[in-house]
Amino acid sequence: MRNALRTLKPTRRLTTTALTVVGTAGIAATTLAGTAHAEAPAKPAAKPAAIESAASTAQHVSAQAAHAQKAEAAKAEDEAGGSQKYADNLDGWIREARAIMAKHDIPGSYEGIKRNIIRESAGDPNAVNDWDINAKKGTPSKGLLQVIQPTFDAYHVEGTPDELTDPVANIVAACNYAADRYGTMDNVDSAY
Numbered sequence: 001m002r003n004a005l006r007t008l009k010p011t012r013r014l015t016t017t018a019l020t021v022v023g024t025a026g027i028a029a030t031t032l033a034g035t036a037h038a039e040a041p042a043k044p045a046a047k048p049a050a051i052e053s054a055a056s057t058a059q060h061v062s063a064q065a066a067h068a069q070k071a072e073a074a075k076a077e078d079e080a081g082g083s084q085k086y087a088d089n090l091d092g093w094i095r096e097a098r099a100i101m102a103k104h105d106i107p108g109s110y111e112g113i114k115r116n117i118i119r120e121s122a123g124d125p126n127a128v129n130d131w132d133i134n135a136k137k138g139t140p141s142k143g144l145l146q147v148i149q150p151t152f153d154a155y156h157v158e159g160t161p162d163e164l165t166d167p168v169a170n171i172v173a174a175c176n177y178a179a180d181r182y183g184t185m186d187n188v189d190s191a192y
Contacts, residue, residue, distance in 0.1 A: 090114070090123045090167075093144070097171035104157055108175040112186030117171070119190075120146040125167040143167070145174035146191075155180070 084099070086092035094113050101108055121127035121144050129141040139148045143165045152164045155176040160169035178185040178192060 090117065090144075093125075093167035093171060097168045097175070100157060100160060100168065100172050101175055103159075104172075104176070106157070106172065106176050106179050107184040107186070108178070109184075109186050112184065112188070113171060113175065116174075116185055116188055117144045120144065125165055125170065143170035143174075145170055147174050147177070151177055 086096040094110055094117075097113070098108065098110060117123055120141075123144065125144050127143065127146065129135055129146055132141065134141055134148050139150060141148050144167055147164060147170055149164055152170070152173045155173045156162060156169065157172045157176055160166065160172050163169060175185045178188050182188055182192065
C-alpha cells in the first residue's frame with residue numbers, strides 16, 4: 001500500500017484516494033482497537049505504520065491541493081482584474097497592467113515586462129531620458145518603459161489613466177506598442 005501511494009502523482013484525485021485509504025484504515029484500526037480493548041482492556045492498541053504513513057501522505061497531498069487552489073484563484077483574479085487591490089510598487093503595477101492587457105488581448109509575460117522595465121528605467125516610474133534623439137527633438141522618453149508622448153497617445157488603452165508617467169498606463173501602452181511592432185514585449189531585448 002505504501003508503494004502504491006508513492007507512485008501516484010499528487011493531484012486532487014490522490015487526496016480523495018488517500019482519504020479513502022485513511023478512512024478504510026481508520027475503520028480497520030478502530031475495529032482492531034475495539035477487539036484488542038475487549039480482550040485486553042489495560043493495553044491500548046498501537047497504530048500500524050501503514051495507517052500513520054497514509055494519514056501523513058493524505059495531509060501532505062491535501063496541503064498541496066489547497067496551495068494549488070489558492071495559486072489558481074490568485075492567477076484567475078490577476079487575469080480578470082476584477083476588484084483586486086494591487087500593491088503600489090513594481091510588482092503590483094505589472095500585475096495590474098497584465099490584468100488589463102488580458103482583457104484587451106495584449107501579450108506580454110510578467111518576466112518580459114519586468115526585464116524591460118529594469119533595463120529602461122530601473123523601476124522608476126518618473127524616469128525621464130533627456131539626452132537621446134527623442135529628447136533632442138523635444139519628446140523625451142518617460143516612465144517605466146521609456147515611452148514618448150506620441151507613442152503613448154497612439155497606443156494608450158482605454159480604461160487606464162491618460163498620463164504618460166502613470167505606471168500602469170505606461171506599461172499597457174508600451175506593451176500594446178511592442179505587440180504591434182514586435183509581437184510581444186517578450187521579444188524586446190534592447191531599446192525599442
